[in-house]
């Protein structure tokens with residue numbers, strides 16, 4: 075637990091499920107105020123709000139599509155109205171779909187880039203604008219992926235969106251460091267969430283993913299939430315512009331394990 079996070083206000087996009095949900099619950103245990111953005115899963119959001127309140131934090135659910143400028147502005151306005159501040163912005167909402175690149179439609183390309191990259195840009199811009207206006211030394215956390223560095227055939231739109239997140243994070247980190255605003259990315263490996271549910275329900279597909287992970291297991295959303303809490307806290311005060319990979323070693327070329335190569 076990080077004492078300095080107590081009473082801080084965070085927005086988490088796409089927080090009704092998976093990694094976003096785990097981050098919301100973790101921030102609640104840190105006794106933070108959490109704006110839980112969701113595009114679906116209202117019931118789930120109600121139970122996350124309850125759990126956060128039971129653990130000493132405060133929370134509200136706010137519907138919104140991160141690709142819509144006015145919806146993202148509403149998230150920041152909700153943080154201000156309900157909790158009087160915005161200290162931590164987590165751009166987590168994301169989608170993926172598998173398509174061989176020669177068949178990828180422009181519509182699908184745009185949809186993934188729109189949610190994963192443009193949505194995160196809008197979140198960064200609105201949060202930073204608010205933090206500058208109110209003199210807040212805030213923290214931005216963009217949820218990227220190991221696929222900001224590992225190429226991923228059949229997911230070119232997803233990999234391109236996460237590669238874009240990497241340069242967006244680094245550029246904004248440089249731009250706003252003089253104001254004390256820290257901008258970092260969090261790069262999960264393979265994590266057990268709804269985005270992967272279909273794949274991991276097939277034991278052979280799951281085993282083929284596990285073979286790519288030096289630590290030998292699919293990560294839990296709570297392990298990503300723990301990394302997010304650290305990036306949000308002052309324990310990471312000298313860290314900006316990085317991608318913190320929480321990936322069980324997936325980015326460390328596992329094919330070379332055992333002396334291969």
Ligand code: NAD
Nearest residue numbers: 088091092093113139140166167168219262264265267269
């Ligand atoms: P998830 O599907 O549970 O979560 C994604 C969330 O984003 C969902 O709640 C969904 O409703 C929301 N969302 C989608 N489009 C939205 C929109 N337009 N506006 C608002 N919300 C929207 O999957 P997850 O694994 O928890 O994914 C969270 C993030 O983690 C994503 O950015 C994903 O790319 C990233 N990630 C996940 C993994 C993994 O293995 N699970 C690995 C690397 C990166």
